[in-house]
Amino acid sequence: QKEVEQDPGPLSVPEGAIVSLNCTYSNSAFQYFMWYRQYSRKGPELLMYTYSSGNKEDGRFTAQVDKSSKYISLFIRDSQPSDSATYLCAMSTGGGATNKLIFGTGTLLAVQP
């Protein structure tokens, strides 16, 4: 079983739709949860991070962590064509350099105008 599982998509939605992106994980020691966005032929960039369980909102984006279910989500409200990208979840057990990020495989999102 992979440590982090992510539905690869592709996911195609119309502009304005609410998008839900999800990851599941098996390592209960993960405490830090991040979402990276990667545009085509570019490097990933950090979108949001969350520590432990709970919700975090930033504009149209909401990150949600449910540690009891080992499940994290990223919601995008009022999706825009500029949101079309691959979204990668990433997790870590701690803060030092030896606590490395474990990435999901990424979900490709296309928002149709």
Added chain:
Amino acid sequence: NAGVTQTPKFRILKIGQSMTLQCTQDMNHNYMYWYRQDPGMGLKLIYYSVGAGITDKGEVPNGYNVSRSTTEDFPLRLELAAPSQTSVYFCASRKGTSGRAWETQYFGPGTRLLVL
């Protein structure tokens, strides 16, 4: 600030050839990382460094070597290229403030490598 820069952008290698992928950051970051990204496989950590002169293996280090002689540079060396090393390689860095796993990792634009 240029951030994290990588050269070359694209390279074709023959089996058995060697090459060095260059990575430079101008943000005075302590931690630097090399990842490879294969279709459907996500990002896998190859090597990382917590400072000049200190490197350590990640998840998939076989076939690669690194060095870190300065804070800014973290080159990745492929000694005997194999088709399995066909991938997109990303270098990343973060400040390395103690205890902050959520510190942003800044990624370079990537190097696409094709081994034939």
